[in-house]
Amino acid sequence: SQTIHQWPATLVQPVGSPLSLECTVEGTSNPNLYWYRQAAGRGLQLLFYSVGIGQISSEVPQNLSASRPQDRQFILSSKKLLLSDSGFYLCAWSGRVGRLKSGELFFGEGSRLTVL
Amino acid sequence: AQKITQTQPGMFVQEKEAVTLDCTYDTSDPSYGLFWYKQPSSGEMIFLIYQGSYDQQNATEGRYSLNFQKARKSANLVISASQLGDSAMYFCAIWAGTSYGKLTFGQGTILTVHP
Numbered sequence: 303s304q305t306i307h308q309w310p311a312t313l314v315q316p317v318g319s320p321l322s323l324e325c326t327v328e329g330t331s332n333p334n335l336y337w338y339r340q341a342a343g344r345g346l347q348l349l350f351y352s353v354g355i356g357q358i359s360s361e362v363p364q365n366l367s368a369s370r371p372q373d374r375q376f377i378l379s380s381k382k383l384l385l386s387d388s389g390f391y392l393c394a395w396s397g398r399v400g401r402l403k404s405g406e407l408f409f410g411e412g413s414r415l416t417v418l
Numbered sequence: 419a420q421k422i423t424q425t426q427p428g429m430f431v432q433e434k435e436a437v438t439l440d441c442t443y444d445t446s447d448p449s450y451g452l453f454w455y456k457q458p459s460s461g462e463m464i465f466l467i468y469q470g471s472y473d474q475q476n477a478t479e480g481r482y483s484l485n486f487q488k489a490r491k492s493a494n495l496v497i498s499a500s501q502l503g504d505s506a507m508y509f510c511a512i513w514a515g516t517s518y519g520k521l522t523f524g525q526g527t528i529l530t531v532h533p
Binding site: 334351409411 | 422451453461462463465468509511513519520521522523524525526
């Protein structure tokens with residue numbers, strides 16, 4: 303069966319410090335990968351998605367970047383964190399069109415980032 | 419672009435009773451998918467139910483059913499026989515057309531189940 307893991311689970315970082323959140327998927331190949339952010343008490347906002355190695359699309363302009371160095375690895379980064387980067391970050395994967403009928407997203411456990 | 423509106427910031431229900439969480443959507447694309455996810459206080463996102471725009475019947479998954487009214491663009495979630503463990507945040511989400519897999523989420527509804 304497929305699993306998705308992301309880490310670290312909790313992170314407290316000072317303003318201006320770098321960030322690296324990592325996500326890996328097991329049990330499937332060539333997934334679509336996504337990074338979402340959830341501000342406190344709000345819905346999820348899509349930040350990045352990737353359909354393959356090295357293929358990243360950004361949905362909103364921001365202080366963050368994403369990379370996909372391997373098929374099942376997705377990394378969210380920042381060179382210098384801002385206070386507004388605080389939030390709950392969720393990695394997710396989905397199958398290709400036709401492989402999973404619904405386009406359902408499968409989420410990781412989430413990473414809670416606090417920037418001080 | 420597609421949009422989801424959840425107008426109920428919070429809902430309360432008595433244990434063992436049914437509750438309906440509202441969701442309306444907006445898209446001009448005839449092909450779309452609608453989802454409901456549950457987010458407990460732990461933060462994980464749990465898939466509950468899916469409805470495709472071409473599905474003829476309303477989706478059901480155990481105690482969850484989706485009241486899909488296409489003409490009104492609504493996709494309300496009905497939870498029957500509420501349990502204390504149903505207390506959580508609930509999100510409605512949509513993908514449409516070429517945005518397959520890229521879900522747009524509503525703001526969520528916090529459901530509290532009272533004993």
